[in-house]
Every structure is written in C-alpha cells, then in structure tokens.
Amino acid sequence: MAKETTPKQGKLRSKRLGDLGELAVGIGIVLLVLFIASFFRLRIDLTSEQRYTLTPATRDLVSGLEDIMYVKVYLTGELPADLKQLERATRDVLDEMRASGGDRIEYSFVDPNASADQKTRNEVYDQLQQQGLTYSSIRIKEKGGYSERIVFPGALVTYRDKTVPVQLLRTQLRTPDADIVQKSITNVEYELASSFRQATTRQRPRIAFLEGHGELQPIEVMDITNALSAQYDVSRVRIDGRVDALSRKNEVIRYRLNDYEALVIAKPDSAFSDRDRYVIDQFVMNGGKILWCISAMDAHLDSLRTNQFSMATPLDLGVEELLFAYGVRINKDLILDQSCAPIEIYTQPYGNQRKLERFPWFFEPVLIPQSAHPIVANIDPVHTRFASSMDTIGVDSVKKTILLTSSPRSFAQRNPVRISLNMVEMDQGFERRSTPYLPMAVLLEGKFRSAYYDRLPTAIVTDKDVAYRERSPHTAQLVISDGDVIENRVDAAKGMFYMLGFDRYANAKIYGNRELILNAMNYLLDDRSLISIRSRAITLRQLDMNRVEVERRKWQVINLAVPLLISLVLGLAYQQHRRRSNLPPKAKRA
Numbered sequence: 001m002a003k004e005t006t007p008k009q010g011k012l013r014s015k016r017l018g019d020l021g022e023l024a025v026g027i028g029i030v031l032l033v034l035f036i037a038s039f040f041r042l043r044i045d046l047t048s049e050q051r052y053t054l055t056p057a058t059r060d061l062v063s064g065l066e067d068i069m070y071v072k073v074y075l076t077g078e079l080p081a082d083l084k085q086l087e088r089a090t091r092d093v094l095d096e097m098r099a100s101g102g103d104r105i106e107y108s109f110v111d112p113n114a115s116a117d118q119k120t121r122n123e124v125y126d127q128l129q130q131q132g133l134t135y136s137s138i139r140i141k142e143k144g145g146y147s148e149r150i151v152f153p154g155a156l157v158t159y160r161d162k163t164v165p166v167q168l169l170r171t172q173l174r175t176p177d178a179d180i181v182q183k184s185i186t187n188v189e190y191e192l193a194s195s196f197r198q199a200t201t202r203q204r205p206r207i208a209f210l211e212g213h214g215e216l217q218p219i220e221v222m223d224i225t226n227a228l229s230a231q232y233d234v235s236r237v238r239i240d241g242r243v244d245a246l247s248r249k250n251e252v253i254r255y256r257l258n259d260y261e262a263l264v265i266a267k268p269d270s271a272f273s274d275r276d277r278y279v280i281d282q283f284v285m286n287g288g289k290i291l292w293c294i295s296a297m298d299a300h301l302d303s304l305r306t307n308q309f310s311m312a313t314p315l316d317l318g319v320e321e322l323l324f325a326y327g328v329r330i331n332k333d334l335i336l337d338q339s340c341a342p343i344e345i346y347t348q349p350y351g352n353q354r355k356l357e358r359f360p361w362f363f364e365p366v367l368i369p370q371s372a373h374p375i376v377a378n379i380d381p382v383h384t385r386f387a388s389s390m391d392t393i394g395v396d397s398v399k400k401t402i403l404l405t406s407s408p409r410s411f412a413q414r415n416p417v418r419i420s421l422n423m424v425e426m427d428q429g430f431e432r433r434s435t436p437y438l439p440m441a442v443l444l445e446g447k448f449r450s451a452y453y454d455r456l457p458t459a460i461v462t463d464k465d466v467a468y469r470e471r472s473p474h475t476a477q478l479v480i481s482d483g484d485v486i487e488n489r490v491d492a493a494k495g496m497f498y499m500l501g502f503d504r505y506a507n508a509k510i511y512g513n514r515e516l517i518l519n520a521m522n523y524l525l526d527d528r529s530l531i532s533i534r535s536r537a538i539t540l541r542q543l544d545m546n547r548v549e550v551e552r553r554k555w556q557v558i559n560l561a562v563p564l565l566i567s568l569v570l571g572l573a574y575q576q577h578r579r580r581s582n583l584p585p586k587a588k589r590a
Contacts, residue, residue, distance in 0.1 A: 054096050058193045062101035069159050069196060070106045074128065074152040075168060077111035080138060082181040083169075086153065089185045090168060093192060112152050121150075128152050132165030153184075157192070159199035166195040194231065205232045205261040205525050208246070212238040213276070213317070214269035216487055221266055223488040223500040224517050232262075232521070241275035246283045249467055255286055256467045262289040262524055265319075267483025269298065272318040281322055281451050285469040289476055289524040291517070294319070295483035296330045296388040299363070299419055309420035312386065323479060325451035327395040328442050330388050330481045332415040335438055337365035338430045339407035341383055342505055345421055358505065359424035366511070367404045367440060375443065375478075375519045376403050380512030383501065387482035388412070389438040397447045404441035404480070409434045443523075445476045478520050485513055 054062075062069070071094060075087045087109070098105040112124045125135065133154040139147070153169035168191055169184045198204075207228055209221065218225070218236065228234050237260070239245040246263065247256040263283060272280075284290060296315060303310035314332040323329060343361035346354045364385045369376035382404060389412045392400045409430035450470050461468050480486075489498040501511035 054093075054100060054189065058097070058189055059100045061193055061196055062097045062105060065101055065104040065159075065196075065200070067160055068104055068106055069101070069157065069199065071108075071155050071157050071192070073107060073109045073155040073168075074112050074133065075154070076109040077113055077151075078149070079151065083138070083151065083153065086168060086181055086185055086188070089188050090155075090192075093188050097192070113149065125150060125152075128154075131156060131163070134167055136169060155192075155195075157195040157199050159196070162199050164195045164198045166191050198230065206259070207232045207234045207262045207264060207521065207525075208237040208260040209234070209264045209266060210239070210268075211236050212240060213272055214267075216266045216483070219490055219497055220487050221264075222497045224486060224514060227500075227514060227518055228521060232525070237263075239276045239279050241273060241279075243275075243279060243282075243466065245279055246288070247279075247286055249465060254467065255469050256282065258283060258286050258288045260288065262291065262521060264291045264293070264486075266293045266486050267295055268317055268319075269295075269315060271316055274318075277318060277322055278452060280319075282469060284326070284448055284475065284477065285450050285472045287473045287475050290478075291520055291524065292319075292323070292477065292479040293483045293486045294323075294330055294479070294481060295386065296332055296481065297334055297386060297415065297417065299334075299386045304419055304421070308422070309418065312415070312417040312419055314415050322451045324393055325395075325453075326448050326477060327393045327398040327400055327444050328479050329391045329393060330479070331391065331412065333388050333412040334363060334417045334419075335365055335387050335389055335406050335410055335412050335440070336362040336428060337406045337410035338362065338428075339366050339368065339409070340364050341366055341503070343421075343424065344505070345424065361424065362428060363419060365406055365410065365440075367406065369404060369512075370437075371401075371403050373401060373403055373443070375523050376441075376516065379515040379519065380501070380510065382485065382513055382516055383503075383511040384440065384482040385484040387440055387485075390440060390442055390479070390481050392439070392442060395446075395449075397449070399445045401443040401445070402439045402441070403443055403478075405437040405439055408436040410438060411435045412438060440482065441478065441480045443476065443478050445474070447474055448472045448477075476524050478524065486517055 073087075073090055073094075075083065075090060079087065091109075094105065094107045098107075112128060113121055115121050115124070129135070133152050133156070135150050135152050138149050138151055153167070155166045155168060157164045157166055168188060169181065209215070209218075209225070225234055237245060246260060247258045250257050260283075263280070265280075280290070294317070297312045298315050299312045300310040312334055320329070338360070340360050340362050341364040342358045343364070344356050344358050347357050364383065365387060367382040367384060369379060369382070371377075389406075392402075411430070411434050448471070450468075450472075452468075453470055456468060460466055486500070488500040489502055489504065491497070499509045500514040500517070501509045503510045
C-alpha cells in the first residue's frame with residue numbers, strides 16, 4: 001500500500017528541489033562567468049610603487065617581438081630565503097612579460113644542481129661559465145651544520161640564433177649578502193629588458209675611449225667598459241693627429257662619416273695637439289656625442305702621501321677652447337664640500353700603537369642628485385675627487401642643463417690650492433663662506449658651432465678631402481668637472497679591479513657613479529627606454545628582525561587562534577540560521 005505524502009512533506013520536498021535548483025543555477029552562472037573571463041586578461045597591481053607592472057618601455061619591447069624569446073633561468077632549487085625572493089621576482093617579471101608579449105615569451109627554470117652525480121654537476125657548471133654566467137657560493141644550514149652550495153643566479157636569453165647571458169645577481173663577491181640580493185630584485189626588469197634588446201639588436205652603437213693624452217688606463221675603467229660592452233661595441237682609439245682617426249670620407253656625401261657614435265674622454269693629464277683638437281671638434285660637428293670627464297687641477301698625490309701636503313696646480317690640456325665654444329668652462333679651482341667621503345689618517349700614538357682615525361675629507365665631494373633629469377633620477381650619491389666648479393657660457397643654439405652640483409655648504413678655492421691632511425681637524429668655515437650648489441656636471445644639447453669657425457685658411461675650409469663642417473646637426477655632450485668620477489678602484493697587487501662606486505671603508509658599492517655613466521651613455525645614444533627602466537624605484541619592505549624575535553610567540557598564537565575562532569563563530573552562526581529556517585512560521589514570529 002503506497003504511503004501518502006503529507007502536505008508538510010510536500011512543502012519540504014519542493015523547498016529542497018528549489019534549493020537544488022538555485023544551487024544549479026548558481027553553479028551555471030559561475031561557470032559561464034569563468035568561461036567568458038577566459039577570453040580576457042585582467043591584471044591588477046595593488047602595490048603603491050606598481051612593483052608588478054612593467055614600464056611602458058618594456059611592454060613596447062616585448063610586444064614588438066617578431067619571434068620567440070626563450071629565457072632559461074638557472075636560479076631555482078634549494079636556495080636560501082633571499083635568493084628565493086629573487087627567484088619569485090624573476091618569475092613575476094617573466095609572467096608580466098608573457099602577459100604583454102603573449103606566446104612570443106617562453107621561459108623555464110632549471111636547477112643546475114639537480115643531478116646527484118658530482119661529475120655531471122661539474123660539467124654543467126663548466127658549460128654555464130663558458131656561456132658567460134658567474135656562480136656564487138652560498139652556505140645552507142643543515143642538521144649537522146652548514147654546507148657550501150654553488151648557485152648560478154642568472155639566465156640565458158635566446159632569440160633566433162643569438163644567446164645572451166643575464167646575471168640577475170650583480171656582485172663581485174662570491175658570497176652575496178642580503179642587501180645585494182634586495183638591490184638585484186629591483187633590477188630584474190632592467191636586466192631582462194636589457195638582454196632582450198641585446199638579443200634583438202643586429203648593429204650596436206659604437207663607443208670609443210680616447211687615449212694618447214694620459215687618459216685612464218684600461219684597467220682603471222674596466223668596470224664601466226664591461227658594463228657598456230653589454231649594450232654597445234666598446235673600443236679604444238688614438239688620434240695622433242690623423243684626420244681619419246674618428247671619421248672617414250665618403251665620396252657620395254659632402255661631409256665625413258663618424259666611425260663611432262660616442263667618444264669618452266676620461267681624465268687626460270697632458271695637452272692635446274691642435275690637430276687632435278680639430279679632429280675632436282669635427283667629430284662633434286658630424287653629430288658625434290662626447291662624455292667629458294675632465295680634471296682641471298693636478299693634486300700631486302705623490303707629494304701628499306710623502307709630505308702630508310701638496311700644492312694643486314692647473315692642468316693645461318688645450319681642450320678649454322673647445323668646451324668654451326660649446327657652452328661651458330671648467331674653472332681652475334678645487335671644491336671643498338662638507339658633504340664628502342671619509343679618509344683614514346694616523347693620528348697621535350695610543351700607547352705603543354699608532355691610532356688610525358677616520359675624518360671627513362672635504363676634497364672628495366659626495367654629490368646628491370637634486371635634478372629630476374633621467375640621467376641622475378633615482379641614482380645613489382656620486383663620489384668625486386679633487387673636482388672643480390663650472391660656468392655655463394651663453395650659446396644661443398645650445399641648451400645647458402645642470403645635472404650635479406655641490407652641497408649648500410661648499411666653496412671653491414682658486415689656483416693655487418694647498419692640500420694638507422691637517423685640514424681635516426680645522427674649521428673650514430662652511431657656515432660663513434659657502435657658495436652653494438656649484439655646478440659640476442652640465443649636459444649640452446643642440447646645434448654646436450665649430451671652435452675653428454673663422455680660424456682656418458680658406459684652402460682648408462674648401463678642401464673636399466678635409467670636408468670641414470661649420471655647424472653640427474642636433475647632438476649632445478656631457479661635461480663632468482672630475483676625471484675620477486669614471487675611475488674604478490684597482491688592487492695592483494692582486495691585479496684586480498672593483499666595481500665603479502665601490503667604497504673601501506664600507507667594503508661595498510655605495511656610490512652611484514656606475515649608474516651615472518650608464519645613464520649618460522644611454523641618454524646620449526638615445527636609449528631613453530633603458531634609463532626609464534633603470535631609474536624605476538621599488539621599495540623593498542624588510543622585516544624588523546628585532547621585533548620578529550620579541551613578538552614571535554604573540555603572532556604565532558594570533559595566526560593559529562584567530563582563524564579557528566573565526567571559523568567557530570561562522571559555524572555557530574550558520575547552525576543558528578539553519579535552526580531558525582526549519583522552525584514553523586508561528587515559532588519564528590514568537
């Protein structure tokens with residue numbers, strides 16, 4: 001005999017069917033929304049500094065790729081926490097690049113220590129070093145103590161038939177510290193974007209370091225040479241009075257063609273001949289760019305080391321008339337600045353020991369960039385040594401932009417200047433006689449007129465082989481009144497050099513000289529996109545380790561207890577809601 005369904009049971013069944021229907025409709029709506037959303041890309045960066053958003057220059061670079069760019073990253077596996085952060089940052093940037101470049105960006109992460117066989121690992125290490133990657137040695141804490149591990153914090157970028165090595169961790173130390181890793185995280189986008197440009201560029205701009213006038217030796221500019229070589233073809237050149245040293249004559253066009261796009265003149269100490277000056281002048285007139293790093297005074301450091309004092313005298317380089325014609329003059333003086341680097345000097349003996357103390361050395365100004373110009377934006381302070389002040393000259397067709405100045409408490413001492421180590425203990429009177437913000441780096445942009453205008457015989461001016469040019473097309477030059485700004489520290493005993501901006505007292509790179517020169521060359525050679533990427537500032541928020549140690553137990557309890565309490569409260573609320581939902585209408589009203 002069939003069991004009759006009561007009205008109450010029918011209502012419960014229809015309510016249950018209605019709930020199931022609502023659930024089915026809800027699931028269907030969610031699936032439909034997910035299906036529609038699969039055709040759209042929506043990425044929202046909620047960080048204040050837009051950490052996970054590519055710069056427009058990088059987006060344009062990856063979206064304009066014509067073929068597949070394959071990135072093989074060797075930073076993965078068993079790594080300490082800070083290198084894991086660098087790995088995650090690299091993944092994030094590559095994901096953003098893939099979002100902009102689509103299927104043309106491919107990448108993989110490979111652990112060079114994956115093999116259990118030591119011989120196989122050594123073969124992988126050798127192969128990676130041959131391809132241009134540098135290893136780092138790190139210590140990993142284990143149960144029995146510490147073990148050494150070799151890691152390759154870099155990648156290989158391949159585009160068509162060209163492979164470019166990328167060093168994601170920039171350091172000269174085999175064992176990196178946390179601060180270097182954090183700085184490397186901010187530069188991941190720049191390193192990858194720069195390697196993409198190298199891989200896709202067929203003909204790179206050419207830069208020449210001038211020599212033959214006592215300029216810095218190759219090892220003294222080796223760090224910046226290596227850094228520039230990643231983007232440009234870098235070589236050294238001597239003029240020796242040859243008209244064709246920097247340019248060549250083409251029969252098709254009227255004027256000469258430069259063999260280089262840019263020239264670097266790094267701290268000459270002897271005079272330029274008139275023929276050499278003419279060749280440099282015509283290099284500018286034909287559109288060449290020049291980075292001048294000029295010391296106007298000779299500090300005679302040998303006398304300073306032996307006698308504790310010296311007399312700085314002016315250098316007669318002969319390029320003063322060129323610079324004057326282009327719109328700037330380097331004065332024959334030395335700047336003393338209260339914002340300066342330190343020097344260590346032996347003072348009065350303490351017992352039987354000589355005491356080594358550190359003092360501010362006013363002849364080594366540390367320049368804090370104030371300008372928003374892309375060459376100096378967001379770079380660290382720049383270290384100079386025995387630098388001079390500069391004046392700008394009124395040249396209508398040339399725009400002058402002052403990029404670096406001394407601090408508000410600084411002044412210039414005119415030639416001759418007595419340099420004494422005893423000055424560190426003397427009151428220099430910066431409060432009374434300061435001349436604030438003395439120019440020390442000036443950018444010149446525009447159409448320059450030749451320094452030999454109205455000075456050459458008519459026969460030379462009209463000679464087709466000489467191809468004299470009176471005015472330049474639009475070009476640019478950067479003049480820095482210090483030759484040491486581009487010089488890296490050299491350890492002659494070990495035959496090695498340090499990174500430009502390295503401070504021997506801090507035993508680390510703390511100055512922005514390297515970035516200044518790189519930005520300057522990028523700007524002069526119209527690589528503005530690289531400047532925009534490098535000058536990007538990302539705030540890295542590190543934990544306060546002292547607070548972590550003190551408040552560790554409190555936050556552990558909060559992290560464990562609070563989620564449980566929230567779940568319990570929500571569960572009780574849900575049970576109460578269900579109980580009230582199943583009550584008859586009269587009971588609910590009661």
